[in-house]
Amino acid sequence: MRNSTCSLQPSSATTIALPVIYSFLFPAGSFGNILTAWIFSRRASTKRTQYIYLVNLVTANLLICSTMPFLAVYFARGYQWPYGSVACTIADYLGTLIMHVSMYVTIIILCSIALSQYATLKKNRDTQYSQAANENFYRCVLEKFRQPKFAKYLCIIIWFIVVCITVTAIAYSAQARAMEENHRCYSMSVEAGQFSTMISASLATSSFFVSFLTVLFSYYSLTRHLSKIQKNTCIGERHLIYKTVKRNILVIQLILTVCFLPYHIFRPVFNVLLTYNDCPRLNYLVEIKNFLTCLAASKSSLDPVITLLLDKTFKKSLYGLFKKSTPENHKHKAGTFTNETPKM
Template identity: 80%
Template sequence: MRNSTCLLQPSLATTVALPVIYSCLFPAGSFGNILAAWIFSRQAHIKRTQYIYLANLVTANLLICSTMPFLAAYFARGYQWTYDCVACRIANHLGTLIMHVSMYVTIIILCSIALSQYATLKKNSDVQYSQAVNENFYRCVLAKFRQPKFAKYLCIVIWLIVLCITIIAIIHNIQARTKEEFHRCYNIRVEAGEFAAMIAAFVATSCFFVSFMTVVLSYYSLTRHLNKIQKNTCIGEKHLIYSTVKRNIFVIQMILTVCFLPYHIFRPIFYVLLTNNDCPRLSYLVEIKNFLTCLAAAKSSLDPVITLLLDKTFKKSLYGLFTKATPPEHRKRKTGIFTEETLEM
């Protein structure tokens, strides 16, 4: 399929810029996600659906952050490492592989959060609307995403699937090493994989676009319903939940669009263009892929910042760390991007 003997030539963008970016994202993302996990563990009831999703999202983010030092070392020195050295194996197994599988955990959980938010809206929606639009679908499928028991089982299934994929991929990589040898760790085999890796990439890309379109359709459906309400009635304080849920789903849609969409648009193009044996062009394609992957990984470091900007409970809890105590009235007000019920803004 491709010339595996092609010697990739990394530029300064790969050997300097990427290690610097990952080195900056690692402490920021680790600190932010650990802080977010600690704050939400103190403030949230474990049985609340949104916090079950949030706990798993933070876990996936921390896993991605934990791979960043290995990725930084790989891009800085990978072109000097031998293919069979321990550092190369760690970078591939603990770096690239775990980062990718954790990335798709975050994508699926973000989609689940969006559906849970939308289901909460449908529950609080007026009777006429709930009877008019896909009531059976809501009762059978959509309502499940706001049930804590379903959320817990869904996250367990996601992690079990990820664990199986990781083990199978590691075994496949170890077996593949005995069939073909390379002089350097930074090579086309590591960067693109073989046929099995290409199939897995297309499946993962399909999974992303299904999740992405689900969030887009949820936002579109919510916007249409909100426009109808604005034309027919005056939206009072009771209906502020509509704008809050709309904002929350929009934020998730923007995260998927900015951080993940460019990578998943380029990924199929990358595999199609690999059929060419032009080594300089392959080097540029690999570098573009790696920078788009870095953009996707940066999302795990930006999550705490987004939560800080949009979630009032998180803001007040963070403020409480630098004061004696959070006022009791602040503890009662649960609003923001990861809340199940929105009382006031």
């Protein structure tokens, strides 16, 4: 890259604040996600669509948490490491691979969960009205997201595609960096990447906005339909599921907006401004990018808290783990997490 000769000088925000944040997120996220995985393994039905999506989501969260100690050390000492050292290689290649793969797997699975929930209500609504051919096709496509077999294959495909794109970008970047003279690990070559990194970042940003707009459309469509129901008739008990699903899709939308949207708005701006040889400004751009990446990574630590607050079934299961097991508990254990409507 043209700006690879610019020497980055990390501020105390990078060398102190980021390591402290990652050091706090790591134990909180690891404990919460391990506890969530344990509860799912004991109480959830492995043949349910919800279980498949949530297991993959928890796996992605744990992988992100596993990179946090390396990132904390990298931001604290990376400017002192020689480029090509073992510590630099682990933080650069392995950390980047795990972080970005898990991040975009999380985003796409969140979108799939939203579609799965929306499909449940779409099915309930469509049974009351005759549908045109295109509406039937649309409903059939949505219905796939509720099928366990489809969910399993979808998650495998998501992991495979994201890993392939990320590994390819990293491999090309490694070849380009081999021809450069990098003296420190914390450098423009590592932080900004090469041309292949920009291409993969553009694809990733596009996939995020597709997922973001899909969830937004689902929430808008559901809100509009719920508004019509409220105007025409009184919402009965069987319609309460609309409010529950509306809340859960809203939570997914908020997660995408608060944790991921700032990074994906800034990333194209970051790539454009890299063309200017202004080292002080490049230092600020890199630090902003790293803090927005940290914001995106914090989602993996917040997931268990969000699940505990919003999912009554998860809350009851967590509470039940600390109570003495009774025959009545065993009787209801098999029914836990069996609702076809996935919950956050």
